[in-house]
Amino acid sequence: MLTQTYPYVFDPDHAPLEARAAEFRGAGSIRQRVAALGAAGLLARRDTRSLAVIRRQLAYHDPLDDLAFVIQELGCTPLERANVLLEVVAEARAGQRVIVFGLTEPNAGSDVRSLETVAVRDGSQYRLTGTKHFISNAPECDGAVVFAKLDGQVACFFVDAPPTSAQAVAAHSIGRLELDGTAGVLVSEKGFGLAFATLERCRPSVGAAAIGLAARALDETIAYTKQRRQFGAPLAALPVVRLRLAEMGVELETATLATLHACWKRDAAHAGERTGYTSAVGKIVATEAAQRIIDMAVQLHGGAGVEESSVVQQLYRAVRPLRIYEGATDVLLTVVADHLLGSP
Numbered sequence: 001m002l003t004q005t006y007p008y009v010f011d012p013d014h015a016p017l018e019a020r021a022a023e024f025r026g027a028g029s030i031r032q033r034v035a036a037l038g039a040a041g042l043l044a045r046r047d048t049r050s051l052a053v054i055r056r057q058l059a060y061h062d063p064l065d066d067l068a069f070v071i072q073e074l075g076c077t078p079l080e081r082a083n084v085l086l087e088v089v090a091e092a093r094a095g096q097r098v099i100v101f102g103l104t105e106p107n108a109g110s111d112v113r114s115l116e117t118v119a120v121r122d123g124s125q126y127r128l129t130g131t132k133h134f135i136s137n138a139p140e141c142d143g144a145v146v147f148a149k150l151d152g153q154v155a156c157f158f159v160d161a162p163p164t165s166a167q168a169v170a171a172h173s174i175g176r177l178e179l180d181g182t183a184g185v186l187v188s189e190k191g192f193g194l195a196f197a198t199l200e201r202c203r204p205s206v207g208a209a210a211i212g213l214a215a216r217a218l219d220e221t222i223a224y225t226k227q228r229r230q231f232g233a234p235l236a237a238l239p240v241v242r243l244r245l246a247e248m249g250v251e252l253e254t255a256t257l258a259t260l261h262a263c264w265k266r267d268a269a270h271a272g273e274r275t276g277y278t279s280a281v282g283k284i285v286a287t288e289a290a291q292r293i294i295d296m297a298v299q300l301h302g303g304a305g306v307e308e309s310s311v312v313q314q315l316y317r318a319v320r321p322l323r324i325y326e327g328a329t330d331v332l333l334t335v336v337a338d339h340l341l342g343s344p
């Protein structure tokens with residue numbers, strides 16, 4: 001448990017929350033998992049270290065529970081910051097509504113400023129036209145926070161029950177929002193401010209999900225190499241295997257410390273303080289380390305590590321997108337470079 005191993009990072013209320021998250025087991029569709037998370041009281045708005053302890057535990061046991069959890073957080077945060085549609089937020093945080101965060105488009109990925117979805121006024125409402133893709137949980141959503149251009153500026157809208165289509169991405173529920181004159185409610189005319197603040201709030205917790213996946217991979221590999229016998233002894237008795245396990249442990253420890261530092265920094269920041277550098281470093285260190293740890297876990301399982309039913313094979317698929325979404329590693333490295341050198 002993070003709260004036991006690193007008590008100096010946490011407040012007293014984090015430990016019971018982490019214990020509750022550790023006991024949680026979702027099942028079935030994203031909708032069913034969101035409902036169960038809401039019933040367990042895990043979807044309430046909390047600080048960044050809380051997001052971290054919850055995500056670390058959920059990702060360890062089932063990455064789909066973590067996905068159900070974090071997308072609700074991404075969907076609720078813009079509405080809460082803008083202080084609008086709080087009845088929608090209340091339903092989402094109770095697990096009664098699946099809401100999603102719609103920023104990315106086919107021609108606007110890392111370069112979000114080039115987004116093409118447009119909104120036009122229609123009486124007291126707005127009509128939105130454009131396609132959002134790679135939107136987590138879109139196929140099962142009842143509502144979407146959508147960023148679109150209004151009079152040339154990016155604004156934020158809420159779309160009730162948007163038309164969607166599914167995309168095929170391994171180990172993920174994902175799809176498109178197909179907006180074609182679809183009615184929306186204005187959340188804020190300052191769309192980019194809301195989008196970046198939301199991503200900034202959630203980014204340190206991506207590292208927590210990564211270390212959850214990596215910790216599971218390490219535990220699976222320790223257990224496997226202790227029982228798998230080759231050359232008359234367990235694999236774990238081989239010096240090279242012991243070395244690899246030790247390297248995985250060191251990587252996990254480093255990734256955990258970088259993640260916890262980023263989460264603590266975010267919670268300790270005073271109003272207006274920028275934490276983008278620490279968040280970027282935390283996400284880069286944790287997600288890149290998790291990828292290496294899980295790759296080594298597959299390696300140490302040999303052929304068993306690529307069987308469909310193998311846990312480490314599932315972790316291998318689950319960890320990969322973490323290095324891409326909420327700021328791809330190379331994009332975040334530009335944040336680090338700007339911090340070190342100043343913006344060009």
Ligand SMILES: Cc1cc2nc3c(=O)[nH]c(=O)nc-3n(C[C@H](O)[C@H](O)[C@H](O)COP(=O)(O)OP(=O)(O)OC[C@H]3O[C@@H](n4cnc5c(N)ncnc54)[C@H](O)[C@@H]3O)c2cc1C
Binds near residue numbers: 134172324
């Ligand atoms: C599983 C998954 C879930 C997602 N969920 C959501 C969601 O819920 N909501 C949402 O809005 N979006 C979501 N996304 C989209 C995600 O945010 C984008 O995939 C991401 O921003 C990258 O955009 P892109 O895929 O268009 O890649 P591109 O922007 O085309 O970039 C491709 C690669 O080019 C490199 N690159 C790009 N720009 C730079 C740069 N400036 N400097 C250095 N290197 C660069 C990076 O290596 C990058 O990975 C999700 C994506 C995935 C894979």
